[in-house]
Amino acid sequence: MMTMRITSLNALAAGIVLSMRAGAACDQSSSSQADQDLWQVHGCNHAFIRWAAGAYALRAKDWINRGWEDACNISLEYAKHWNAAYLLTYGLPDSEGQFHGTVDYRATAEARASKFHRALRASIADGTSFFGTYKRGVVTTYCPLYNFEIYHANPGSRGGTFVHEGWHAWLDKYNFVNGSPAGHFNGPNGNCQARNCDYFYWHGLGDFEFGQLYEHDGTANRFHSPMQVQVEYLCDIADQSHEWVPISARMAARGDANARASENFINGPGYSCGSASPMGG
DSSP states (O other), X not given: OOOOEEOOOSOOEEEEEOSSOSXXXXXXXXXXXXXXXXXXXXXXXXXXXXXHHHHTTOOHHHHTTTTTTOTTOTTSHHHHHHHHHHHHHHSOOOOTTSSXXXXXXXXXXXXXOSSSOSOOEEEEOOOSSEEEEEETTEEEEOGGGTOTTSTTOSHHHHHHHHHHHHXXXXXXXXXXXSSSTTSSEEXXXXXXXXXXXXXXXXXXXXXXXXTOTTOOOSSTTSOOOHHHHHHHHHHHHHHHSOTTSOHHHHHHHHHHHHHHHHHSBTTOOOOOTTSOXXXXX
């Protein structure tokens, strides 16, 4: 069992780190198969575009050269962002087999202040060293989530990063330091061979009612790490999503979840999406 350190945070910066060069502009030439397949489900949904811009507190100055004025171009970052938001918002049926409900993932990812975090806004930046970062109320996503030839540039993985970085905001709100001020334990550490490592806090599938993901008791008995909520979301998309969710989007989410489950948890976990749950659900 891990002993968690509770402290006051003036600012918390956290990111999912890649061992890649920094500074390159994002590739705007195409999109992944999963993005294209999901797009075919909803098309250019203008009402959702307007809603998502407000729900994620997007600013034109951040997205102006990335599709802000061309929101139906799925090769550009803005369309890819709201494509992922569409999957996160509508992709799950909220069945008993899920880790958590849509209400939990939305409240974690979206901008509105709540019991899950203080107010956020979603931004974007060039660079290939990170998938996402959180700092002082801003969630920033980077080129590896948008460059179509990179495995993680799919709507499930993008939404998983929204949830991951939103959970750093949860740590900030409740004054937790998850290993270090950067929001992760330094690796390699235990089973984790990556640079950023987390614990997986085991819980039964029914232990958190939908809408209760934000709850904690200050101990490892009722707690989540950023990598954990990300993997749980990805597995829910892979295993529990509506039938209309394309198989390409499900498979991409499964691959991302299983890789993180294998590589990023200090204590395992010894399972993969689609297998029997180790949490007693």
